[in-house]
Amino acid sequence: MKTIRGSRLLKKAAIWLAVTATVVVTAAAGAATWLYTSADVSTVGKASFDNRLAIPPLAGSRVEKDGTRVFDLRMQSGATEFRPGQQTPTWGFNGAYLGPTLRAERGEKVRVDIRNTLDEPSTVHWHGMHLPARMDGGPHQMIDPGGSWSPRWTVDQPAATLWYHPHPHGQTEEHVQRGLAGMFILDDDKAAGLDLPAEYGVNDVPVIVQDTQFDGDRFDHGHRIMENTGFLGDRTMVNGTLTPYHRVGDELVRLRLLNASTARVYNFGFADDRSFSLIGTDGGLLEAPYATDRLKLSPGERAEIVVRAEPGERVMLRGYPVGDGDFWNQRFSGGDDSFDVLQLRAADTLRPSAALPARLVAPETPDGSDAVRDRHFDLRMSGINGEPMRMDRIDATVTRGTTEVWTVRNEDGMPHNFHVHDVQFRVLEVNGEQPPPPLRGPKDTVYVPSGTTMRLALRFDGPADPDVPYMYHCHLLYHEDGGMMGQFVVVEPGQRAGAVRGGH
Incomplete structure (x- = not known):
């Protein structure tokens, strides 16, 4: 009798477990389906575009006796009316949101006098600019609340569209989202001699x-x-x-x-x-x-x-x-x-507009033929080459005046990209083949989807500074903030990297 009752109890338990498992699996499948079907976003055809585009003003500047062009930037908090009647707390440069467009010519000496009126430290990084490491505005050049910083350098690169934004270690995503960003346009004689649309804010x-x-x-x-x-x-x-x-x-x-x-x-x-x-x-x-x-x-x-x-x-x-x-x-x-x-x-x-020129400018990026070293960079959210960022660790030491080939690989199952400070590089290969035309121009940031390997040629013209590093990192800022970043210094031939302070 006990055996029969035990058998019945086991059957009931098995049925109950089977029903429960079915419910759990069905619920999980339903949740996964809901997550998947509700995850995409589209604004196509859903709004009337009736707001006139704001054009960031060109930043004013003054030229000192030695020919240095000086800009003033103030990091500040404020409020912006993105939507009628609603004020959103924001940050900006010289205003409540975003910043003015800085503009300079190749060969000019420039200085930017920056004041931080925010209630927390931040930095100003010159994204795409070739300049000394001490002037780069990375996480080692923090500006404290109430503090100031005046980086100076000589513009020594072709006409280009660059930009500036904060780069505090671990907080870059939020600082950029709040509104700290602006363009920095460079001009040169070669670009000026081409018949291209050139009236700022108009064409x-x-x-x-x-x-x-x-x-x-x-x-x-x-x-x-x-x-x-x-x-x-x-x-x-x-x-x-x-x-x-x-x-x-x-x-x-x-x-x-x-x-x-x-x-x-x-x-x-x-x-x-x-x-x-x-x-x-x-x-x-x-x-x-x-x-x-x-x-x-x-x-x-x-x-x-x-x-x-x-x-x-x-x-x-x-x-x-x-x-x-x-x-x-x-x-x-x-x-x-x-x-x-x-x-x-x-x-x-x-x-009427003139037809675009058939030829624009000759490349100035290296082709890799004189490379003195190859390096490999494995991109993973946990860190580059298995190492999360450390402010006091130098990950690579490169010699001024040399060219290197960097192989960048993403097998992480998610998208990444790769940005290198100070240099413009040439993409040599994408998955072993010639890069498509959009990747044949000068680049400092490149999209690297999962399953992609790229070879890049970079030339390091200096100046050398063994004690202050440049960064390389994923520019998906959540990844960067999480440690997907490394540091390199440029040294003179035979020189070693120095000791790097940890910073904030």
Whole structure:
């Protein structure tokens, strides 16, 4: 009798366990399905673009007796009305949000007098600029609240679209999201001699693209579940303007695209799939214009494109799905998202524009033929080459005046990119093949999807400083803040790296 009762109890327990397991599995499957189907974002066709695009003002400057051009920047807090009647707490340079566009010419001596009026320390990094390590604005050059810093250098690189932003170790994502960013445009005689659209804010337009999200009257800096790439917002803005339009009065308009988002990758194109001409990458102009209808930019990358307008038309600059990685990571890294970004509104009568030159400028980046050393960099969220960032550790020592080839590999199952301070490099290979045209110009930041290996040629012209490092890191800022960064110093031949302080 006991055996029969025991058998019945076992059967009931087995049935109960089976039912429970089925419920749990069904619930888990349902939750996973809900997470997946609700993870993509699209703003395409959902808003009227009726806000005139704000154009960051050109920064004023003064020239001292020795010829040094001096700019003044003030890091400050404030409030910005992104939405009617709603003030959002923000940070900016010389204003409540973002900063002015600095502009200088090749060969000029420049100095930037910076004051930090925030209530916490930060830095100002000159992204893409070739300059001494002590002036770079990385995490070793912190500016305390109430403090000041006056970096100075001589501009010694081609015309290009660069930018500036904070670089405090462990806090860069939040500081950039709050609004500390701006463009730094360089000019030179070669670019000035080309017949390109060049009227700032009219037919030569800065386009600082950020994704954002609001929580009431504040920015939402949170990371949604499963988003291991970092912050991904549910809408975009350009130059701090939501749903912006720009009036076009010329047949050709030049857009200086800057991906100032902290984690999102954009696949730019126009809503009618029209072709446009890529004329420049991070560090300057290409050898020749390249016609395309899509262009991927990861955080920190820049591109200069020229698009032709037709009288009276309206056309939308759009961010299309990126299409990299497996279906799961694609969905949760924002790769399936799409955004209407900026509407161009052409006048009924357009000013004629000269045709783009067939040739632009000769490259100044190294081709790797004289490389003296190869290095390898394995990108993982846990750190580069298995080592998370340490402020007092030098990871590489390079000799001034030499060229090296760096092989960068991502097998991490998620997207990364790779930014090197101080230098513009040439992409030699992507997965063993010649790089596509958008990667053949001068670069300081490159998108490295999972499963990708790139070979880069870099020349280190100095100046040497064994005690102060430059950075290399993933520019998905959540990854950078988590330790996906390393340091290198440039030394004279035969010199060794010095002792690096830890910083804040």
